[in-house]
Amino acid sequence: MADIFDRFAGLMAQRDALFGDGGRDPFSVTMTEVLSQTEAMIDGHRTILVGTNNYLGLTFAPEALAAAHAALDAGGTGTTGSRVANGTYSGHTELEQALREFYNTKHAMVFSTGFLANAGILSTLMGPDDFILMDADCHASIYDGVRASAAQIIRFKHNDAADLDKRLARLADKPGNKLIVVEGIYSMLGDMAPMKEIAAVKRKHANTYLLSDEAHSLGVLGKYGRGLPEQEGVEEDVDFIVGTFSKSVGTVGGFCVSNHPQFNILRLVCRAYVFTASLPPAVVAAAKVNLGLIHNGGALRTRLMRNARHLHTGLSELGLKIASGVSPVVAVVAPDPQVAATFWRGLLDAGVYVNLALPPATPFGYSLLRASLCAVHTEEQLDEVIAIFAGVATSLGLIEPHRKRLAAG
Amino acid sequence: MAAGQHNEPSPETFAALYELIGTFNKTGAALAPETRFAEDLNFDSLIVMEFVASVEDKFDISMPLNILPDILTIGDFGVALEKLLSER
Numbered sequence: 327m328a329d330i331f332d333r334f335a336g337l338m339a340q341r342d343a344l345f346g347d348g349g350r351d352p353f354s355v356t357m358t359e360v361l362s363q364t365e366a367m368i369d370g371h372r373t374i375l376v377g378t379n380n381y382l383g384l385t386f387a388p389e390a391l392a393a394a395h396a397a398l399d400a401g402g403t404g405t406t407g408s409r410v411a412n413g414t415y416s417g418h419t420e421l422e423q424a425l426r427e428f429y430n431t432k433h434a435m436v437f438s439t440g441f442l443a444n445a446g447i448l449s450t451l452m453g454p455d456d457f458i459l460m461d462a463d464c465h466a467s468i469y470d471g472v473r474a475s476a477a478q479i480i481r482f483k484h485n486d487a488a489d490l491d492k493r494l495a496r497l498a499d500k501p502g503n504k505l506i507v508v509e510g511i512y513s514m515l516g517d518m519a520p521m522k523e524i525a526a527v528k529r530k531h532a533n534t535y536l537l538s539d540e541a542h543s544l545g546v547l548g549k550y551g552r553g554l555p556e557q558e559g560v561e562e563d564v565d566f567i568v569g570t571f572s573k574s575v576g577t578v579g580g581f582c583v584s585n586h587p588q589f590n591i592l593r594l595v596c597r598a599y600v601f602t603a604s605l606p607p608a609v610v611a612a613a614k615v616n617l618g619l620i621h622n623g624g625a626l627r628t629r630l631m632r633n634a635r636h637l638h639t640g641l642s643e644l645g646l647k648i649a650s651g652v653s654p655v656v657a658v659v660a661p662d663p664q665v666a667a668t669f670w671r672g673l674l675d676a677g678v679y680v681n682l683a684l685p686p687a688t689p690f691g692y693s694l695l696r697a698s699l700c701a702v703h704t705e706e707q708l709d710e711v712i713a714i715f716a717g718v719a720t721s722l723g724l725i726e727p728h729r730k731r732l733a734a735g
Numbered sequence: 736m737a738a739g740q741h742n743e744p745s746p747e748t749f750a751a752l753y754e755l756i757g758t759f760n761k762t763g764a765a766l767a768p769e770t771r772f773a774e775d776l777n778f779d780s781l782i783v784m785e786f787v788a789s790v791e792d793k794f795d796i797s798m799p800l801n802i803l804p805d806i807l808t809i810g811d812f813g814v815a816l817e818k819l820l821s822e823r
């Protein structure tokens with residue numbers, strides 16, 4: 327008789343081929359002590375963290391720590407209830423007010439994670455006669471959301487506004503509403519949406535709305551950190567922004583903001599909002615404080631981009647292939663999953679933590695060593711990271727030893 | 736998709752599908768109505784996406800992702816395609 331787990335046999339074989347020898351694997355990395363935003367003890371070794379999405383380094387912001395401590399003592403460790411039951415404290419409504427002020431929108435809704443915000447909004451917003459047009463490289467939470475939607479789902483080619491335009495034109499005679507879904511910065515490769523062109527395509531077609539997931543661009547792009555729409559000057563065209571507190575905001579939680587006058591009806595119908603417990607008070611307090619720090623965080627963004635440029639330049643000068651231009655996500659492309667896994671282990675053993683990302687979770691079937699920068703990485707840390715990359719890549723035969731010296735000298 | 740529920744796709748539909756599938760068929764498996772995309776042709780999600788896009792462009796239609804889970808064979812695809820064409 328078939329075992330209930332038999333259907334995972336292929337995946338288990340793949341996992342065992344890559345990691346079955348008992349060495350370190352990405353599924354069991356444990357930070358035994360967090361030393362700072364950029365360093366932790368992993369298996370007893372001091373390790374530089376270059377894969378945490380902690381873009382601005384706000385996880386230990388003193389103002390947020392103080393607010394979180396106070397909220398914890400005042401409100402307890404959890405709300406034990408959904409936002410529409412006993413789980414809305416004044417902290418939650420203040421955080422929504424802070425989001426409205428941050429984005430200058432009429433409405434804001436706080437979810438318990440960014441995953442739930444995407445899944446909740448996208449599964450609910452559109453009906454059976456409607457169409458969702460999503461970028462093919464969208465995040466898993468967007469895929470899960472649209473899969474649960476009654477709408478017709480159409481993918482367009484990654485970052486290809488002309489392809490989107492063509493697909494919208496084909497739907498011109500269909501009566502339903504259309505929702506375009508993109509991300510500001512795509513998580514795996516760190517590339518940005520052509521937001522101006524997408525906004526122009528949206529304006530061209532009737533009954534067409536635009537949602538942007540700003541998970542990786544909140545706090546990172548724009549003078550005031552409002553993400554790619556702010557940087558590109560098209561905020562008026564973006565009808566819904568979804569975001570997370572789990573990256574630059576340095577805690578956990580998700581949200582959606584919008585100017586649509588009827589937006590609040592979603593509080594009654596989004597199951598991922600109604601049927602899950604709300605964020606604990608300490609998290610809510612920290613998120614609110616850090617949103618303020620992000621609004622005034624121009625100096626942090628400058629440091630983040632300087633660090634991004636430093637790592638991108640350093641790694642490409644070694645002769646490594648980087649998947650996209652300068653961005654706070656620096657994804658090094660390895661030739662295949664086996665080499666990527668060995669590379670990843672070599673880096674970790676030498677004291678550098680990055681994310682290992684393998685197909686089918688990656689665009690183009692890439693095998694990636696995905697690094698993400700933090701504003702508070704020091705130049706010395708990044709030079710050490712580059713040197714360790716050089717050593718491991720040389721030992722794997724991926725780069726010529728002399729290129730390293732050329733780059734360094 | 737249960738057999739007998741829909742008319743058999745036309746020879747022209749099959750000819751067009753075989754031609755489009757040919758550019759993505761790295762297995763060299765023979766193409767017939769009962770050929771399966773995943774098992775026989777080794778189509779993964781990336782190839783499916785590109786193949787569907789090529790069908791959309793050739794026939795100037797939209798093929799929503801929602802219909803894909805029910806499609807196992809080239810014959811299934813032909814039935815779904817003709818249904819979309821008839822609704823145009």
Ligand SMILES: Cc1ncc(COP(=O)(O)O)c(C=O)c1O
Pocket residue numbers: 439440441442444465467509513539541542570571572578579580
């Ligand atoms: C693009 C994108 N959207 C949404 C999420 C989900 O965010 P959260 O960690 O808050 O669930 C992530 C993070 O994993 C992401 O990368």
